[in-house]
Amino acid sequence: MIDPTARVPPYRQLAEIIRERIDSGQYPKGSRLPSEAEFMEEFEIGRNTARRAVGVLREAGLVETVKTRGSYVL
Amino acid sequence: MIDPTARVPPYRQLAEIIRERIDSGQYPKGSRLPSEAEFMEEFEIGRNTARRAVGVLREAGLVETVKTRGSYVL
DNA sequence: TCTCATTTGTTCGTATGTATC
DNA sequence: AGATACATACGAACAAATGAG
Numbered sequence A, B: 001m002i003d004p005t006a007r008v009p010p011y012r013q014l015a016e017i018i019r020e021r022i023d024s025g026q027y028p029k030g031s032r033l034p035s036e037a038e039f040m041e042e043f044e045i046g047r048n049t050a051r052r053a054v055g056v057l058r059e060a061g062l063v064e065t066v067k068t069r070g071s072y073v074l
Numbered sequence C: 001t002c003t004c005a006t007t008t009g010t011t012c013g014t015a016t017g018t019a020t021c
Numbered sequence D: 001a002g003a004t005a006c007a008t009a010c011g012a013a014c015a016a017a018t019g020a021g
Helices: A010-024 A036-043 A047-059 B010-024 B036-043 B047-059
Strands: A063-066 A070-073 B063-066 B070-073
Touching (some): A010 A036, A010 A047, A047 A063, A047 A070, B010 B036, B047 B070
Antiparallel strands (some): A063 A070, B063 B070
């Protein structure tokens, strides 16, 4: 899924994957995104990378993150 | 007891300490391990670290953890 | 039945150190 | 030098189940 050797860094690759899943309806509006731990497991990445990916989408206004709860699709 | 500056991280140091206590009979088979809160206090560590240490032993098959009850020596 | 403390499970926020490119 | 990544750690808050009373 994620290629660590690509020119685009892993956190951006993941952000793009999540964005596609949102666009496709796999992650519907209002639903909760997988947790950082789940992204870590699915994509075999560290927590930093998972967090940064979600952070990209948060700054882009696509998701909202609530402490101790998770991130939700807007 | 635990040296945060050692090359071996605290959670592994604690896992080793618990393992020794099991081997020595200080934590007998079938008995309940101290709770995470108790490990936190005794070793002055965070909950993460206590949990990870027990997790190491759980994955090693030395203990079994029951939600809301605790971890038991196998 | 109800309340309360205990205990593990989960989740995000933050910080540090090390390594790699 | 800078960006990126990983491992580790601490904290905080909440959930859920158990057990004591």
